[in-house]
Amino acid sequence: MCDKHNGNCFEYVDSGIPKVALNCIVNREEVHTTVDPTMTLLQFLTTELKLFGTKEGCGEGECGACTIIMNGKTVNSCIVLAIEAEGADILTVEGLGRNNELSILQQEFIANDALQCGFCTPGMLMSARELLDRNNDPSDEEIKEALAGNFCRCTGYFPIIDAVKKAAKREREELK
Amino acid sequence: MLSKFDYFKPQTLDEALTYLESNPGTRIFAGGTDLMIVLRRDMEIIDHILDIKGISELGHIDYKSGEGLFIGAAVTVNEVCFSDIIREKYPALGQAADTVASYQLRNRATLVGNICNASPGADLSSPLLVYNAKVHIAGPKGKRIVDIDKFFTGVKRTVLEKNEIVTGVSLPDVQAGDMSVYKKQARIKGHDLGIAGVSIRITSNKEVFVAMSAVAPTPIRLAKVEEAIATKELTPETAAWLSTEVRKHISPISDVRSSAEYRLHISGILAKKGLLQLIEKGVN
Numbered sequence: 001m002c003d004k005h006n007g008n009c010f011e012y013v014d015s016g017i018p019k020v021a022l023n024c025i026v027n028r029e030e031v032h033t034t035v036d037p038t039m040t041l042l043q044f045l046t047t048e049l050k051l052f053g054t055k056e057g058c059g060e061g062e063c064g065a066c067t068i069i070m071n072g073k074t075v076n077s078c079i080v081l082a083i084e085a086e087g088a089d090i091l092t093v094e095g096l097g098r099n100n101e102l103s104i105l106q107q108e109f110i111a112n113d114a115l116q117c118g119f120c121t122p123g124m125l126m127s128a129r130e131l132l133d134r135n136n137d138p139s140d141e142e143i144k145e146a147l148a149g150n151f152c153r154c155t156g157y158f159p160i161i162d163a164v165k166k167a168a169k170r171e172r173e174e175l176k
Numbered sequence: 177m178l179s180k181f182d183y184f185k186p187q188t189l190d191e192a193l194t195y196l197e198s199n200p201g202t203r204i205f206a207g208g209t210d211l212m213i214v215l216r217r218d219m220e221i222i223d224h225i226l227d228i229k230g231i232s233e234l235g236h237i238d239y240k241s242g243e244g245l246f247i248g249a250a251v252t253v254n255e256v257c258f259s260d261i262i263r264e265k266y267p268a269l270g271q272a273a274d275t276v277a278s279y280q281l282r283n284r285a286t287l288v289g290n291i292c293n294a295s296p297g298a299d300l301s302s303p304l305l306v307y308n309a310k311v312h313i314a315g316p317k318g319k320r321i322v323d324i325d326k327f328f329t330g331v332k333r334t335v336l337e338k339n340e341i342v343t344g345v346s347l348p349d350v351q352a353g354d355m356s357v358y359k360k361q362a363r364i365k366g367h368d369l370g371i372a373g374v375s376i377r378i379t380s381n382k383e384v385f386v387a388m389s390a391v392a393p394t395p396i397r398l399a400k401v402e403e404a405i406a407t408k409e410l411t412p413e414t415a416a417w418l419s420t421e422v423r424k425h426i427s428p429i430s431d432v433r434s435s436a437e438y439r440l441h442i443s444g445i446l447a448k449k450g451l452l453q454l455i456e457k458g459v460n
Contacts, residue, residue, distance in 0.1 A: 040212075040216075059216060060217075064278065075284050078216075079212035079213065080284070086288065088362055148278050149277070149280045176412070
């Protein structure tokens with residue numbers, strides 16, 4: 001239990017029970033380590049790997065801020081145990097761009113003002129990435145369905161839908 | 177979280193059953209969309225977690241013509257959504273799966289977890305009820321099969337013993353012309369728990385099945401309504417009759433999502449809409 005925030009936060013506190021092996025791939029790099037079995041995947045990504053892009057919102061799988069891609073499928077990493085990632089291939093927002101360049105999807109989020117405070121953006125990007133991986137020309141309805149588990153409280157969702165549509169179009173044209 | 181649990185992920189059902197038998201209080205973990213909340217809110221202190229996702233025989237959807245459909249305990253809701261055979265043969269099940277939570281939760285949540293959690297509002301319960309699904313259970317004494325309408329015993333309670341695991345559910349094969357539909361009312365269009373859910377199925381020989389969720393302590397088949405409807409022609413008038421009739425056979429409560437009065441009201445509407453939709457598809 002966290003004593004800094006009256007026990008009312010999701011900060012990771014070591015349970016003291018023996019750690020278990022964890023081998024996985026995160027953003028195309030192999031990770032070999034040990035983890036506390038009670039640690040969530042989100043806590044592992046942020047506290048152990050220092051990948052702070054993935055955010056914790058509600059901590060209960062409702063808001064989607066912690067969405068990452070695990071074995072090609074989006075999951076809410078706040079309600080996945082780190083040890084479940086044994087053997088998994090994980091992609092976080094840090095892995096979207098390559099060679100210091102933002103991905104097309106990220107570029108379109110910026111170009112379309114699809115973020116304001118930016119807290120929901122990593123989760124939005126991962127949900128949108130998985131959608132485009134299985135559907136390279138989604139309709140507005142399909143985008144809404146794919147992003148229904150990602151809450152934004154600033155921009156309204158229309159710029160986000162525009163950004164995903166434009167990214168899909170660019171990806172079809174540029175990534176042949 | 178306060179729980180300091182031991183996590184075990186076996187490759188075989190036997191290993192899982194042995195672990196369950198020797199570690200009382202073990203909680204079975206599939207998608208974790210309910211159990212992780214329990215852990216994170218410290219609602220229960222859990223000492224042992226048995227992750228069944230490593231057991232390969234639980235991870236499949238199998239359909240055999242003449243035998244029917246089997247959905248393993250580790251099959252996710254999205255796998256149900258994306259199953260062509262379920263879409264074709266068991267439409268209400270696919271439609272109900274579409275309404276479960278959000279896309280990324282459906283990537284984790286399992287169909288069997290939805291029924292084992294045994295919420296009165298379990299979205300996937302009513303389609304299983306109208307198809308007379310059977311719940312396959314493995315335990316130290318071997319396997320047993322329980323009819324889905326005998327599986328739920330109360331709010332969050334089932335017939336499952338502490339040392340047993342649900343390995344999957346099976347649905348009998350359907351004949352050509354078998355139709356079904358699922359209707360759910362929620363507060364918002366996005367992801368939300370249902371205020372009420374209704375499944376209606378009409379078999380190829382015009383037998384009608386009606387089941388509902390979130391309107392009684394457990395998901396229920398409306399057997400009396402089914403008996404009464406058997407004497408009627410399947411017409412829009414019968415759909416209107418069904419709308420008032422279902423309200424006599426359910427016992428909804430008021431909660432944060434809806435008043436009991438609204439649940440009664442909307443249950444009738446959903447049942448009527450569902451039956452009308454099937455009639456329009458050409459049942460007569």
